[in-house]
Amino acid sequence: MLRYELSEADLGGVRFGISPLCELGLSLRAIRDPSQYPLQLPWLRRTEEARARLDLDGLLALVDDRLWTPDFLNPRPASPLTRIDDEFAALEQIPAEQFHGDLIRVHGAVPSIYSGPVGPAIRRMVRILREFWDSCFEPHWLRMRTILEADIVYRGRQIAQGGLFTMLNDLSGAVEFDGHVISVRLKNPASRTEKTDGLGLTLVPTMFTRRASAPVNHGDPPMLMYPARGQGAMWETERITNPAAIVAVLGEVRTSLLTALSAPASSTELGLRFGVTTSAVNQHLRVLRDAGLVTSTRYGRSVLYFRSELGAALLLGPVG
Template sequence: MPFHMHFGQDDLLRCRFAVSPLWETQEAVRTLKRPERHAYHPRWLRRIREAGRGLDLSALWLLMPRRGHSPDFLGPPPIGPAARFEEEIAAVRASDPVAALDDMARALACTPGAADSPKGRALLADPAAAVLELADAMEAAWHALIEPDWPRLRALLEADVAFHSRRLAEVGLGGLLPELDRRLQWDAGRLTVEWRDEHARHLSGQGLILIPSVFSWPDVISGFDPPWQPTLAYPVRGISGLWAEPSDRTPEALVRLLGRGRATVLAALDAPATTSGLAHRLGLAQSSVSAHLTALRGAGLLVSRRYGHQVFYECTPLGTALAAGGGVAQEFD
């Protein structure tokens, strides 16, 4: 069943992208309980196995029903385009206990028996203490599950924002939204999202925040009731190569043609990326990656585009053909 978002003129001017470490932490916690989300994350799951055993996520999981409402205050819309986790978790700790009580009660009601469980009753009995307990659990999850990999995750998320920001300039909001995910449809100022229940919201001049997400895959998540700003999280581009090591993605024919370093950098550019993002993901010195990017761009295999203070690199059609290990690369084999 659909979820309809109705845009007015002011809303069209107030749509923006954001990257949220708190959102990724929340969805990583949810992913641990959702086997259908595990397909793209086996290496991450192996890495965090030991760290995850030391976490008590029971209260968070209780508020994450399979269907229905999840508390908005635990993963609120990002406060800025590049918010730090410390800023976001501080906002969670400052949540109004009265509003949090209603938020938690709605979430618990979505799972039969959850509100009457010992943990459910404790959360509802003292919402101020519950807010702090849940924020502590989320912060522990951040340090164990996300923080060690955040540079890699952030690089992928920022590359997605850069790509779609360019598409927004090229095709406009009505053209962009259906490109974010096949479940999004745009028609004359109304965004329709495939949803579990019938729901509608007029954005009323607040606009829409668009969040690319690694751990919400394969779901498109939308909502946030007033007074929260409407937000939509969609699966990030390039997730299939996120956890791959350089040796997994670099064709040997390409290595013989370009050398190991340049071949590794080219093969890693399955989505636009910055020098620092590639360096962290590949475990190479930033100066080495910069030199390889300059050489590849000079050979016509890459182009660079500036977005704000960052420069993103992406493959040209020739670079894409070479990185795939076929076409031109095979001719030189």
Template structure:
């Protein structure tokens, strides 16, 4: 169990971000042990085939993301410093890790060092450069093709969490975040199997990082000098690899029209026009037209996240879907 004590300043310093680097590192677990990550099987099959065809050597990553997993060196997944970090910039942060930090975290792994880990401990600068090259190639082959759909889900989750924080503070924010996470008496509790710690955040705040490949687990960084970080699966994760034919409740479809009911059913988490078109099989133009009608009726709301406009169901739409599903 990890226990983090919050002050008022820590609540004010809660921030949100997602991280391409985190996705790359945590996705290695899915490749290594697909039985525990069945949701990701469509991606696992594609990624394994693409990696084999490209001849990518994952040796350095496999050593640092062991199975069974107890600890991933924090220098491999530094907390993101901006809401929407660039993968290249994140790799630069990895390369810049102090040698003593690299060696300390390798010792914390508590497992026999493989050949790459031994080289990394002997010459951190050279080893980190090799590790960054491996991550670059892995990202290009296995993850970049699917990044737009992953990013859309993560942006929607951040919008949802920011709204929860604004509406009800930390208690509402953490109330439905994950079954292993709870907030009570100004303390955040994260249930870990192999990690036990209790500390005050001391004004450092907390970074919340939604991650597709974290599912079904949660991950934390709580050791200094890193900013405390919580990685967790976003809402709507079950839809991330789907394509095609989601259908809304029949009764609601008879009133609103099948396409509009289908779009409302898909908006479990906020999504872009492009993402909704991919999921439903409708054209982007048709999706845009139907969303405009739903927005005029007060059933969806839109907001901009960077260069992307995300659509979300309103409370009225949630109520309609709940009643329709119950009939």
């Protein structure tokens, strides 16, 4: 059990971030034990051929049998707009003691593949991770990032409608918040309590944690990685059974989009989910927005759409 004791300043400093490097590192869990990550089996199948060409020994030396990864692969993101190139550049500059120390905390010793002179070992690790990113993540990152960003927008709406208490207690069944202390049930049987001392709390949605994850090192800046919503639909082309009367008015595609927008989504994500082009989705969304059935908001580089009250009332149908 991990407990973060939050001061009043920390409660005002809760923020969200997205870390591409964190996703990259946590994905090694799914490679090590696919049975633990059924929602990502389609990703494992699609990347199997590419992974066969990678330095798997170097990759798997960064995760142990408990599915722990070194904290240098879980940097605390400053915002939801973090770029992988910036994170790789920072990773190349990590001190030797941090590189060795984080590996030892995971494995009990530095894996042989990363022993020897530290500089070449770090450069080798970053090269291996870059190849992993380019072949297995970059082709899918736009959609992954869209799901992560949509989750953050959803959490922001939760805070606006129900407050911080409601949002934090909805992150995961492994997370509880009593108004002052966040308790996180981790696989690690050891318990520890950490005072955040005004450092705030960073919440990071991820595709590769089932319950919740946190830094291994004691005293690291408070960070909680939690499962992002909407992962289940990531790899499937969505088909929705729509009310016939609404289809007769809006058409099948627009009714499906309206039905799907109970949670925020971008036109790119919707195109992938429904197997149509982004430009076609944008045309339909413009019509729905002009009719007042959906609204939109810009989040970083994405425009996210969600159903308006009028759109929700239309799908609900007549009352009485």
